[in-house]
Amino acid sequence: MAETNPARYSFSGYPLCKLSLSFLFLTFLIVAATANDSGFPSSHTGKPHHSKKLTKPVVLLISSDGFRFGYQYKTDTPNIDLLISRGTEAKTGLIPVFPSMTFPNHNSIATGLYPAYHGIIMNKFTDPVTGELFKRNLDPKWWLGEPLWVTATNQGLKAATYFWPGADVHKGSWTCPKGFCKAPYNASVPLEERVDTILSYFDLPQSEVPDFMALYLEETDVQGHEYGPDDPRVTEAVAKIDKMISRVIKGLKKRKVFSDVHVILLGDHGMVTNCDKKVIYIDDLADWIKIPAEWIQDYSPVLVMNPRWGKDVKNPGEKNAEVVAKMNEALRSGKVENGEFLQVYLKEKLPERLHYSDSSRIPPIIGMVGEGLMVRQNRTNVQECFGDHGYDNMFFSMRSIFIGHGPRFRRGKKVPSFENVQIYNVVAEILGLRPAPNNGSSLFTRSLLMPTGETMQVK
């Protein structure tokens, strides 16, 4: 990691720059959507009062990057609330995959695979076998899974993506067609423009309306990194996202398709405060073992190490095990500041629930960092507070939201938290697609979706 401050942004490109937008709260209050013409049963007849405009299932998947579970209570979010009250919500949030970073998670949502199997094991990493650097590469050799837009187009459906990480990779029948695949990511494109482009697809003749659409919004992640999750500017970002949901709802209602479209609102991970008092310094372990900076690919929120052993070392696996043992001895000694908040593993020995072993791309030594802690080489770094994610997906602060609204989602239903690898099967089921092999459970879709015949029935 040659970057000056690798901890500052979990990924240096996506979200890229600080957006210094100020939002007009009033506008957001005025545009708050009304539920009156939602198309849901509202009269005595108990029947939907809309005429079905779309006769095929359509899924609009919206990701609000870094939308931590609980952000929806920070401020008035009448439009998100409307989706929740008339749809199905993961009651205590959506569980990200480990590492709880942007690229691995967006790709797990899209493929239903854990990162070890879809290949995007971090936002940025060096393949220990080939030495090649992955950093937003578009070469399909990096992207091992089958994302929803590929499954859809392979099976004759149409797809559209707007800035979804990885959607500009050409795979199978998916060629990232101009007009339906907005890429590369450009933070300067206003969120309104992205929403309006998606809405414009509904003005096409029905046969040309994409069956699957994926939209990416970064506002909550950008502010969360910059100021930490408890900052008023994050509250503003949440209001901004709610405003975009209002725009989606209004636009769909105007086109009389709101009740026909499956709108899924989710996020890739949460956010937690990082501060200078909660740091583990690698150089503090020097009395037990000297760890050169060259061994370390990433410090935090995940410590990623690939020791460089010379050719004379016959058994590097044994040497790695020694490194892990020495480091843990130091960390448990009580003599290393915050040592108790770092646990180092050979990747094969990581807890199974992380599913983070079965890939040659994962470097041999992984350190699990305590919630909100940071790892640095030494004490020379600047001191500051900000927000980060990437930690153990067990931490509640890493959770995001899941809300599904539309014909196959039950109204006002709450489901327990689930991992985002389940979403691929859910979308495939709604669209009638044959899912590619994945790590979701086919039974799960039944707990989340109504069978086709039951759609739109009251209660």
Ligand SMILES: *[C@@H]1O[C@H](CO)[C@@H](O)[C@H](O)[C@H]1NC(C)=O
């Ligand atoms: C919604 O409908 C109700 C009754 O039909 C009406 O009283 C109310 O003013 C409407 N709300 C809006 C915002 O249109």
Ligand SMILES: *[C@@H]1O[C@H](CO)[C@@H](O)[C@H](O)[C@H]1NC(C)=O
């Ligand atoms: C990014 O978007 C802005 C605003 O639409 C535009 O002015 C700029 O040219 C775009 N940059 C690139 C590299 O496409």
Ligand SMILES: *[C@@H]1O[C@H](CO)[C@@H](O)[C@H](O)[C@H]1NC(C)=O
């Ligand atoms: C501190 O660590 C950085 C690498 O993270 C290194 O470049 C720098 O030389 C180190 N400073 C000292 C005093 O060891």
Ligand SMILES: *[C@@H]1O[C@H](CO)[C@@H](O)[C@H](O)[C@H]1NC(C)=O
């Ligand atoms: C995840 O799915 C892939 C593809 O089907 C499979 O090879 C792998 O064993 C699965 N892993 C787990 C942990 O279920």
Ligand SMILES: [Zn+2]
């Ligand atoms: Zn993210």
